[in-house]
Amino acid sequence: MSPKKRRVLQAILYEVFAIAFVGPILSLIFDKSPASTFGLAFVLSSVALAWNYVFNALFERWESRQTVKGRSFMRRLIHGTGFEGGLVIMLVPVMAYWLDISALSAFVANLGLFVFFFIYAIVFTWAFDRVFGLPASAEKHGDTKL
Numbered sequence: 001m002s003p004k005k006r007r008v009l010q011a012i013l014y015e016v017f018a019i020a021f022v023g024p025i026l027s028l029i030f031d032k033s034p035a036s037t038f039g040l041a042f043v044l045s046s047v048a049l050a051w052n053y054v055f056n057a058l059f060e061r062w063e064s065r066q067t068v069k070g071r072s073f074m075r076r077l078i079h080g081t082g083f084e085g086g087l088v089i090m091l092v093p094v095m096a097y098w099l100d101i102s103a104l105s106a107f108v109a110n111l112g113l114f115v116f117f118f119i120y121a122i123v124f125t126w127a128f129d130r131v132f133g134l135p136a137s138a139e140k141h142g143d144t145k146l
Contacts, residue, residue: 003060006135010128011052015045017124022113029109030099040098047090055083064137071129071138080121084114 001009022045023038030037059079071079088110096106129138 001132003135003137006132007053007056007060009132010056010125011049013128014052014121014124015049018048018117018120019045021116021120026099026109030101032099036098040095043094043098044091047094048087051087051090052083055086059083060135060137069138069140071134076122076125079125080118083121084118087117088114 019038019041023034023041026032026037026040027034059082063075088107092103092106092110095101095110096103099106099109101109
């Protein structure tokens with residue numbers, strides 16, 4: 001699979017599962033209608049989808065220049081931290097506006113989502129790599145073991 005197709009597929013699958021989780025949880029936590037929170041989840045997902053594509057392209061460019069190949073647990077932690085950290089910065093203002101809450105409340109809510117998504121990003125990427133194989137940037141001379 002080409003790197004571009006791989007990134008698009010990965011990002012779309014990641015966000016489909018994210019919307020299914022975030023919509024109902026936000027509805028329960030903020031006592032908002034599911035229609036509103038699924039709308040918010042879709043907006044958050046759209047921002048995350050764009051960020052996912054950009055971040056993974058940048059990460060794979062960085063990764064391809066590393067002398068040690070493969071995706072160790074530490075590299076997966078770096079990946080998850082970078083992706084989710086950037087996302088928190090972008091999503092707090094959107095959540096505050098949409099839910100009509102303070103930036104601080106949105107930040108706290110986003111931290112709760114961050115805990116879930118930090119683990120989710122690592123597990124999802126690992127599972128995606130298991131199903132679709134490692135990208136060329138991470139392969140060890142044809143070795144596809146994870």
